[in-house]
Amino acid sequence: xxxxxxxxxxxxxxxxxxxxxxxxxxxxxxxxxxxxxxxxxxxxxxxxxxxxxxxxxxxxxxxxxxxxxxxxxxxxxxxxxxxxxxxxxxxxxxxxxxxxxxxxxxxxxxxxxxxxxxxxxxxxxxxxxxxxxxxxxxxxxxxxxxxxxxxxxxxxxxxxxxxxxxxxxxxxxxxxxxxxxxxxxxxxxxxxxxxxxxxxxxxxxxxxxxxxxxxxxxxxxxxxxxxxxxxxxxxxxxxxxxxxxxxxxxxxxxxxxxxxxxxxxxxxxxxxxxxxxxxxxxxxxxxxxxxxxxxxxxxxxxxxxxxxxxxxxxxxxxxxxxxxxxxxxxxxxxxxxxxxxxxxxxxxxxxxxxxxxxxxxxxxxxxxxxxxxxxxxxxxxxxxxxxxxxxxxxxxxxxxxxxxxxxxxxxxxxxxxxxxxxxxxxxxxxxxxxxxxxxxxxxxxxxxxxxxxxxxxxxxxxxxxxxxxxxxxxxxxxxxxxxxxxxxxxxxxxxxxxxxxxxxxxxxxxxxxxxxxxxxxxxxxxxxxxxxxxxxxxxxxxxxxxxxxxxxxxxxxxxxxxxxxxxxxxxxxxxxxxxxxxxxxxxxxxxxxxxxxxxxxxxxxxxxxxxxxxxxxxxxxxxxxxxxxxxxxxxxxxxxxxxxxxxxxxxxxxxxxxxxxxxxxxxxxxxxxxxxxxxxxxxxxxxxxxxxxxxxxxxxxxxxxxxxxx
Numbered sequence: 001x002x003x004x005x006x007x008x009x010x011x012x013x014x015x016x017x018x019x020x021x022x023x024x025x026x027x028x029x030x031x032x033x034x035x036x037x038x039x040x041x042x043x044x045x046x047x048x049x050x051x052x053x054x055x056x057x058x059x060x061x062x063x064x065x066x067x068x069x070x071x072x073x074x075x076x077x078x079x080x081x082x083x084x085x086x087x088x089x090x091x092x093x094x095x096x097x098x099x100x101x102x103x104x105x106x107x108x109x110x111x112x113x114x115x116x117x118x119x120x121x122x123x124x125x126x127x128x129x130x131x132x133x134x135x136x137x138x139x140x141x142x143x144x145x146x147x148x149x150x151x152x153x154x155x156x157x158x159x160x161x162x163x164x165x166x167x168x169x170x171x172x173x174x175x176x177x178x179x180x181x182x183x184x185x186x187x188x189x190x191x192x193x194x195x196x197x198x199x200x201x202x203x204x205x206x207x208x209x210x211x212x213x214x215x216x217x218x219x220x221x222x223x224x225x226x227x228x229x230x231x232x233x234x235x236x237x238x239x240x241x242x243x244x245x246x247x248x249x250x251x252x253x254x255x256x257x258x259x260x261x262x263x264x265x266x267x268x269x270x271x272x273x274x275x276x277x278x279x280x281x282x283x284x285x286x287x288x289x290x291x292x293x294x295x296x297x298x299x300x301x302x303x304x305x306x307x308x309x310x311x312x313x314x315x316x317x318x319x320x321x322x323x324x325x326x327x328x329x330x331x332x333x334x335x336x337x338x339x340x341x342x343x344x345x346x347x348x349x350x351x352x353x354x355x356x357x358x359x360x361x362x363x364x365x366x367x368x369x370x371x372x373x374x375x376x377x378x379x380x381x382x383x384x385x386x387x388x389x390x391x392x393x394x395x396x397x398x399x400x401x402x403x404x405x406x407x408x409x410x411x412x413x414x415x416x417x418x419x420x421x422x423x424x425x426x427x428x429x430x431x432x433x434x435x436x437x438x439x440x441x442x443x444x445x446x447x448x449x450x451x452x453x454x455x456x457x458x459x460x461x462x463x464x465x466x467x468x469x470x471x472x473x474x475x476x477x478x479x480x481x482x483x484x485x486x487x488x489x490x491x492x493x494x495x496x497x498x499x500x501x502x503x504x505x506x507x508x509x510x511x512x513x514x515x516x517x518x519x520x521x522x523x524x525x526x527x528x529x530x531x532x533x534x535x536x537x538x539x540x541x542x543x544x545x546x547x548x549x550x551x552x553x554x555x556x557x558x559x560x561x562x563x564x565x566x567x568x569x570x571x572x573x574x575x576x577x578x579x580x581x582x583x584x585x586x587x588x589x590x591x592x593x594x595x596x597x598x599x600x601x602x603x604x605x606x607x608x609x610x611x612x613x614x615x616x617x618x619x620x621x622x623x624x625x626x627x628x629x630x631x632x633x634x635x636x637x638x639x640x641x642x643x644x645x646x647x648x649x650x651x652x653x654x655x656x657x658x659x660x661x662x663x664x665x666x667x668x669x670x671x672x673x674x675x676x677x678x679x680x681x682x683x684x685x686x687x688x689x690x691x692x693x694x695x696x697x698x699x700x701x702x703x704x705x706x707x708x709x710x
Contacts, residue, residue, distance in 0.1 A: 044351035045180065047358060048173045055136035059129040060177075066122050067181035071188025073115050074332060075196075080108045082325040126178075133174045137357075141165055144360065149367045150435040151395050158363065160234060164356035176350035179343045186343070190336040193329035200312070200326050204305055205333055211301050212337035215294045219345040222287040227352045229279055236276040243269040298334065305330055367434060367455050374454035377461055382411025383446055383548055383579055385432065390441035392431055400439070401427050403602045409579060409595070416582040416590040418620060419599035425583045426467060426553055428599070432581070433462050433551065463547030467554045467583070469538035473519040473526070476507055476537070483541035493544065501540035506533050553583040587624050596620060 052059055084104040090096045145162065152158040194205040230237070243265050246252055256262055309326045369375075385408070392402040402424050409415050417425040430436050431443060434450050443450040450458070463483065472479050480494045481487075494514060498504040510516040510527060517523040529537070542550060582589050590596050591610045598606035598613070598620045606618050613620040 041348060041351055044354050044358065045176070045347070048176050048351070048354055051137060051140075051173050052133055052177055054140075055133045056129065059133065062122070062125055062129065063177060063181040064184075066118075067184040068188065069118060070182075070185035072192070074189050075192040077108075077111065077115075078193075078196075078325050078328045078332075080104065080111060081328070084108055085324050130171075130174045133177075134171065137173060138166075141357070141360070144363070147365055148363050149365055150430070151366075152363060155395050160238075161356060161360045161363070163238070164234070164353075165360035172350045172353050176347050176354070179347045179350070183340060183343050183347070186336045186340050190333055190340070193332045193336070197326060197329045197333065200309060204308075204330070207301060207305070208330065208333045209337055211298050212334075212341060215291070215298070215338065216341040216344075218287065218290045218294065219341050220348065222283060222290075223345040223349045224352070225283055226280075227349055229283060233276050233279065236272050239272045240269060240276065243272065302330060302334055367437065369454050370449070370451045374457070375448055375452045377453050377457045378446065379461065380546075380548060383461070384411055384444075385409040385549075385579070386444040386447075387428075387431075388442045388444065390431065390438045390443060392427060392436065392439045401602045402431065402438075404441070405599075405602075405604045406441075407595075407597060407604060407607060409581070412579060413594035414580045414582070414592070415595045415597060416584060416593040417597050417599060418584070418587065418590060418623065420623075422601075423599040424602040425599055427602075429464070429466075429551055429553055429581070429583060433464065434458055461548040462551055463542045463545035463549070464551040465538045465542045465553060469535065471519070471529075471534050473521045474517070475514065476510065476516050476518060477514040479518060479537045480540045480544050483544035484546050487546060494540075497540040497544035500543040501536045503533070503536035503540050506536070548578060550578050550580040551583075552581070554585065587627055590620075590624075598623075 049060065084101070087096055087100050087104055091098055091101050141162075148158075153162075197205045246256065246265055247262065247269075256265070306327055309323055309330075387405050387407050390402060390405045391400050393400045405428070417428060419425055427436075431438055432450075434443075434453075434455055437451065445453065445458075470482070472482060474482075477489070477491065477494050480497050481489050483497070487493075491514065495504065498507055498514075506529075507513055507516075511525070517526045519528060520526040539552075542552065582593070584590070593610065596606070596608060596610060596613055597604055598618075600619060606613055606616065606620050608616065610624075614624065
């Protein structure tokens, strides 16, 4: 965990450390180490170029033109400047007329205007191309994110790669490309000025270059140190984002204000930043000291070379314009070398960061068909579902959350999954929809292994509402239409789904009704719905979907009892020809189910109808009666008869000992089974969540689920 048990968990190391090139352990390994570094560098560079080419090929041609132009323009400008200064001296001495000076002045200012015009056009195109490249890469990352397995998002290593790719891959590629072409420009200018400076002294340019080597080494060393430090401290960076996100999350601002958490969160942010910044500051200061020392040495050498050229001018060896050209060449070479070093270091650092994207894009997908030619999923027909000895544990964990579960769902059945929090109900749904594959066992759809189908086609037969359902910042109609995105949008179908989910009542009261934008993220007139209204829209999505199997994970958790009953009535109508699976804590939904599956600690402990399980008086009976009891606070409630209240209250003793027998007028007398009317009466009163002591383990002698004898 984070400091004092708060915040995101801390892990040792980082997934990025796996990509770090191991340092050589002996002198003999140095050449191969350098070769690996260089080859990886150029591989990353080629990868970045390919990204830009994919976005727009003309961007690379534009950059190539500007690289050549920027390389030769300083040399041309320096030559014009030399000729202008020499002509001024010659005009003063009467050697040439003023018209020569005017011609050179016009040429100089014309050239300056031309250079600025080209740069202005390039700036416009560069901004356009930058946005295009960033957009292309973000879409590429989003497309990859939709392809990878859901299980990958449960792994911290994957999420770190995903986060790093999203954060760094946007601007880094265009920055690296620009820097690469800047190097080309610098090299063209440097080579040209070296040729010019050789006329003064063949050794002069090489002195400048040699003096820059230590600076280059320092730059590369500290760029890599900086990169490695950021990788090592990625936990701190995530914590900074986490605490900052808490303070700016509109859904949490009320709780933070009421509980007075702001000071604590800001303090934790500050502590994390101080810890993170301490190492960065040390790197910055150390690098600065080295660079300052090397700059002093370089400046001293430059000063001596300037004196040498000035002496040549004073002795008549060079003209005054030559002094301008040669000193300009010295400055350009020195500046070019420094630029070459820093730019190359920037490219190197950028290519290291692009590793995050390369690794992320190479993520393998495991949820695919196991057949070369996937089996066809039959649509709009009843389906049979069978779990055969299924066990499952989440990636990176060692504990099974589903343990040897077996059951069969016949076509058209309504099945309710019952159990306390953490029993494995939602995980079972994720396995059925093949968001995950079982660790052991097999899941069959219509007699075939679920893995034999194409996952994309398989998903189309499911209409599902997850417990953490989506809330989309789009219009009301779009929120509903997302249930079947490939289906042509028809407002009549959307209205029908809204009516079925009991959402039409609040939609009709909205200013723009079905065209009302939701949430205020993008639109000023966006509407923030209550959680219950959002849940009605999620239910409408399920109704709108043209699915064969309805799966509802806590579909009415945020609804009032009346709205819940209305939606269940609609479900009764809708699910006549569909297989329906409910996950619910409100056991009122279980009373009319074809089959109830009771899960506990990942095991299937009971299975049967409501009447059968009530007769069995096992775990389901305990949950049902406990839930009903919570709504009978005193005799004045008058929800049930006096005998019923005594019976429900008697379950308190049943929690600790033998469960009571039913023997009341409301029961139909058929072997002690409760009547359907009585079951519904109790169930609809008990629309809260079950609470109580830690559930007792069921006897294991029955093998699979405990089922009543018939």
